[in-house]
Amino acid sequence: MKLSSKALLALAISSITATAYAETQSQDFVPTTLAGTSAQSEAKGFIEDFSLGGTTRNWYSHESKYRGGTFEYKKHGETRTDRNRTNWVQGTILNASSGFTQGTVGVKTELAVYNALVLDRSKRDIKGGSNRTLADSNGDAVDQWSKLGLANVQFRVSNTTLTAGRQNFSSGIVDTIGNRALPSSFEGVSFNSEEFSNLSFQGGVFDRVSPRTEQSLSKFRSEYGNGAETDKVSTLGLNYQPLKSLKTSIFAANVKDFWNQYYFGATHELGDSSVLGLTTGLNYYKTVDEGKKLMGEIDNDTYSLSLGLTHQAHSLTFAYQAVNGNEYFDYLHETNGIYLANSLTSDFNGPNEKSFQIAYAINMAEYGVPGLKFNAYSARGWGIDGTHYTGNGGRAKFAYDGIQSQDGEKHQEYGVGASYAIQSGPLKATGIRATYVEHRGSEFQSDGSIKEFRLVTTIPFNIL
Template structure:
């Protein structure tokens, strides 16, 4: 952890020439109750995976209720507050197959039957001094090396301590230790069997158009990870810009995790360039994975692992350009993306957006030769702008995946999300 500590200190020193944060958030606290918020998110979600290799199709449909409470902080030098959440997922349909197929909406009982509902609650206590918050308890962290999964019916949660500091304007520092992970389909605390994960890092905005991040993590008996990001947007005119986003992970996997009897490593990076003009965005990206390991699963099949995530660091712990249905993160995989985004507000329909992408990956080391994969992705989303249904959002996503990679099956996938946020307090 000493390397982690000194690297983040270096990031802070680099930012030291900037002015201190312009105001103390704690000094502006109105009180525990006065600044409190209570929100309820109604999420209706449907997944369908149409497998093309003779594997039975899977589908899941459920209604989720995600309630979050955030108190304000008591007044004084050190403020105290409480955050809490309550999660409930109700099964609406599971199709013909009992198999989950990686959809991860609901768990199964001892007979293999899909459970009718899923619920969880958590609470965390928080303290604030100046612009620094320490929170202990049940949380949903969103960091490049520890990011809870938000892509299913209910979110993933973790238990531990996280310090977030904004003492220098433009600089965010994070230090944390978590000892519990709750998986998406189970309700018992620490059902993810996480021993511990230590995280340390920060993000600094040099200007409105240039920012950089540096993060480290240590997942006990699993892996150590380093992550870096540089994001730059070059304005060309009032309506045009050229943006670049570079992300890289360096992972060292413990022999206890790999099962190969030795430590293994992987480096994966992506570089995306985006040209935006009006409501149009044209993106090209390249992603490259180097290293990894092969292992034999419980059925005797040889599987390849390049960049591994959701191994104690959350199901969204992959801040890379080519992460779609396939993450294109195989051992030694190289992938290219070409995509297009359209914001229809330019044409008088605010809230409506469309994204389409084509991604192709090659050179995947499967342990039995090279493999390739390709994906066509389309997503349409709409957010109601006004009226009784204001903020109601609809998202329809389709992926067509074809692969010779033994780890995946060919499939067509449809995801539908209908969400309605309610501000209760």
């Protein structure tokens, strides 16, 4: 998936690993001026700029629960339990994209077919349906399935584009998530305007999500809630770079009958990484209930602050995160709308939770092996307290069932990873990533105790 400039900004804001620069980062002010060129004036034509390509991803994961935790599956109508779960899927995206037509108003179309081939089809291994392997009502893997992942038409005037249909979208609240064999996408209308040199605007209205491991479209629901659904998500925001060293992002979203959510993110670079560079990241969310309050009464402030030190190939990052609210910090399921520094295997987002992370990364390009990187991290969360949660104003229905039992809960997580990107040849840009993560939670902490090894290989290809 090709990331837009807005997606790259979003990743920069959410990153907790300092970025290396070849020279001292300028702190100069960046004046806001009209963009120097018009993207539409450089359009090559509908056919002339046509492209056909995509990616194929081999996605393998093995999980093991411990300290009494188990997965469930059914065999001959009988429920059985097992500590282990394995998912192995090959996901392929074939993307056909035209160029923009020439003229004042350019028109473009994009169509992408998503296909999943299940390589491990054992009912015992996959443990029924999940967002990893698609299974039928009996818990048997759907061996192979396809769908339209993207199908949209785009209209462009100058540097402003309107997109209608099934599409990717990236912001701090509504963001395509791609951490499985196939990514999610959204059905609706959005715009992206880059008419100024350092200021852009972005927004959209969506009524359906195309999940990572489902063939059909679904209504939106929350990641941690009671399964309630909504069919309208509206979001609007801007990205602004006031200094060469400072990037900011502000977004708001209305999730009909769920909540209103507001996001601010900033990342600042200082110094010279050949000596010592400092990257500071701030992410803040405000969430309040809205409309019919299907997720109950919500008043939640959540933030993270990260400080990353970089010296040549090495980076060391410290991140603190806090949830101020008697419910989870929640976000939309099948999105990556959580740009918090300590969102790892666990999101560290329990009611009133505080967490701290230390991360280390090394880029082996400095030692003659470009494309090879290693990382390790350790995170701890404490003070989880849901005893003051009252759901829908004290009524019987609770959006977050079981949260009241969390009283002083704590957990810890650590992980190590290695990645390599092939630098040349027919497999150039192929990425291989291996990670091992272990998470341990106290008795009522929601994530439990689990270990996971994951191996992911992503190969891009171009046909035309």
